[in-house]
Amino acid sequence: xxxxxxxxxxxxxxxxxxxxxxxxxxxxxxxxxxxxxxxxxxxxxxxxxxxxxxxxxxxxxxxxxxxxxxxxxxxxxxxxxxxxxxxxxxxxxxxxxxxxxxxxxxxxxxxxxxxxxxxxxxxxxxxxxxxxxxxxxxxxxxxxxxxxxx
Numbered sequence: 001x002x003x004x005x006x007x008x009x010x011x012x013x014x015x016x017x018x019x020x021x022x023x024x025x026x027x028x029x030x031x032x033x034x035x036x037x038x039x040x041x042x043x044x045x046x047x048x049x050x051x052x053x054x055x056x057x058x059x060x061x062x063x064x065x066x067x068x069x070x071x072x073x074x075x076x077x078x079x080x081x082x083x084x085x086x087x088x089x090x091x092x093x094x095x096x097x098x099x100x101x102x103x104x105x106x107x108x109x110x111x112x113x114x115x116x117x118x119x120x121x122x123x124x125x126x127x128x129x130x131x132x133x134x135x136x137x138x139x140x141x142x143x144x145x146x147x148x149x150x
Contacts (some may be wrong), residue, residue, distance in 0.1 A: 014076060021069060
């Protein structure tokens with residue numbers, strides 16, 4: 001896989017992250033609106049409770065939105081140059097699955113191939129780091145072989 005093909009994978013990954021960010025932004029706005037009480041109306045205890053819950057949920061959604069924004073920045077800044085060893089920015093494959101190393105991402109398709117994110121903080125990354133095409137590694141008691149690396 002050359003640099004152009006890897007850039008295409010990155011572009012699809014960025015588009016997915018941007019879509020997730022837009023969705024979380026809309027969720028935050030919706031829940032912020034639900035948490036607001038009409039100041040001209042006397043509210044029941046139930047309405048106050050629901051407003052508090054919506055406000056709490058809105059705070060959680062804000063945190064989630066911030067994490068998604070940081071993840072998008074991480075993806076944009078990740079060096080997707082062709083790699084000869086497993087490192088952030090590499091595409092690695094084993095056991096029939098392919099991963100983008102260095103990011104958290106749900107499964108996505110690019111040119112008929114499905115990829116998932118593989119965080120550099122994940123335990124499996126510790127087993128993969130620095131390995132090359134054809135190398136074997138053991139994780140969770142199973143042996144695996146790197147059959148794709150770009």
